[in-house]
Amino acid sequence: EAGVAQSPRYKIIEKRQSVAFWCNPISGHATLYWYQQILGQGPKLLIQFQNNGVVDDSQLPKDRFSAERLKGVDSTLKIQPAKLEDSAVYLCASSSRTSSKNIQYFGAGTRLSVL
Amino acid sequence: QKEVEQNSGPLSVPEGAIASLNCTYSDRGSQSFFWYRQYSGKSPELIMSIYSNGDKEDGRFTAQLNKASQYVSLLIRDSQPSDSATYLCAGGFYGGATNKLIFGTGTLLAVQP
Numbered sequence: 429e430a431g432v433a434q435s436p437r438y439k440i441i442e443k444r445q446s447v448a449f450w451c452n453p454i455s456g457h458a459t460l461y462w463y464q465q466i467l468g469q470g471p472k473l474l475i476q477f478q479n480n481g482v483v484d485d486s487q488l489p490k491d492r493f494s495a496e497r498l499k500g501v502d503s504t505l506k507i508q509p510a511k512l513e514d515s516a517v518y519l520c521a522s523s524s525r526t527s528s529k530n531i532q533y534f535g536a537g538t539r540l541s542v543l
Numbered sequence: 544q545k546e547v548e549q550n551s552g553p554l555s556v557p558e559g560a561i562a563s564l565n566c567t568y569s570d571r572g573s574q575s576f577f578w579y580r581q582y583s584g585k586s587p588e589l590i591m592s593i594y595s596n597g598d599k600e601d602g603r604f605t606a607q608l609n610k611a612s613q614y615v616s617l618l619i620r621d622s623q624p625s626d627s628a629t630y631l632c633a634g635g636f637y638g639g640a641t642n643k644l645i646f647g648t649g650t651l652l653a654v655q656p
Contacts (some may be wrong), residue, residue, distance in 0.1 A: 459642065468551075470631050470646030471587065484641050519586060523642070530635070530642050531577075534586040 430454065432535035434520050440541045446508035449538045452501070453522030459483075461532060462495055462505050463519040471519055477503060507540075515542045545570040547634050549647035557655050562619040564650050566632030569613070573645075575635040576608060576615045581649065582628045590630070591617060622654045 433452040441447050453460050458479050463471035474493065476484040479500040488495070492511070497503040507514055517539050521532040546569040556562045564578075575594045579587035591606040593599045593615070599606045605618040615634075619626055629649040636643045 468648065470547075470633075470648050471644075472646070473643055476641065476643065484643060531589060531592065532644060533589070534579075536586050 432520055432522050432533055434518075434535035434538055436538055437536065438539045438541075440543065441510055442543050443512055444509040446506065447510055447540065448504050448506045449518050449520075449540075451503045451505070451520030451535060453503075453520070454524075454533055457522035457524050457533075458500070459523045459525070459530070460497055460503050461521040461523075462503070463521065463534075465517045465519055465537070467516070474505070510540075510542045512542050515540055545573070545634070545636060545645050547632055547645050547647040549630075549632050549650050551648055552651040553653050554650055555653045555655060556622050558622060558624060560622050562622045562626065562652055562654070564617040564619075564630050564632075564652065566615040566617075566647055567613055568615070568634045568645075570634070570636065570645075571610070571613065573634040573636055576606070577633045577635065577644065578604075578606060578615075578617045579631040579633060579646075580628045581631055587631055619652075622652075624654045624656050627652055627654045 460477045462474045465471040474488045475495045477497040495505045517537040519537045520535045523530045523532045578591045581587045593606040593608045603620045607616045631649045632647045633644040
């Protein structure tokens with residue numbers, strides 16, 4: 429079974445530029461998550477999709493971050509314009525169902541450096 | 544505010560010893576707990592999940608949950624240098640379609656050969 433795929437692996441941009449990350453979840457997983465992990469911290473949930481609908485985006489900085497999951501499969505996360513404090517690893521995860529025994533599987537992440 | 548707290552470490556143990564990693568959480572509504580291992584520069588990998596009070600063993604790993612004390616721990620027996628990594632504790636919070644994991648900051652484990 430293929431895992432969660434993310435691209436690119438690394439991205440370096442200057443502040444105020446825009447950037448986009450892509451995620452392809454495990455086949456058949458209806459739930460997709462985007463996390464932000466700042467160095468030395470645990471992952472923080474940005475947004476959760478159930479199929480192609482947003483379930484939770486309470487911690488997404490909506491003035492600069494946006495995400496979509498068209499057709500309920502692949503997802504993109506965009507930052508526009510980027511700030512220095514957006515430097516982090518952006519992790520995508522997926523799970524097969526929403527229940528108390530749900531397991532989330534993580535992709536390799538995209539490491540973003542904002543200069 | 545739902546929080547999961549861990550000692551950031553580093554926790555240093557000699558090879559072959561038992562490593563004990565601890566985690567506390569603030570919200571009694573949390574229904575499940577997970578331990579993820581994260582090697583430097585890599586993504587989190589699930590090690591253990593635990594849903595009810597007591598112990599759960601899987602190979603060299605034992606997870607312990609005490610909901611009354613709001614405390615979760617992970618024991619690693621016969622620690623190996625390959626166990627050196629950051630261990631993330633996460634609490635699961637569920638409501639309607641929401642299925643959220645709240646992570647601690649992670650504990651860095653260093654196993655000395």
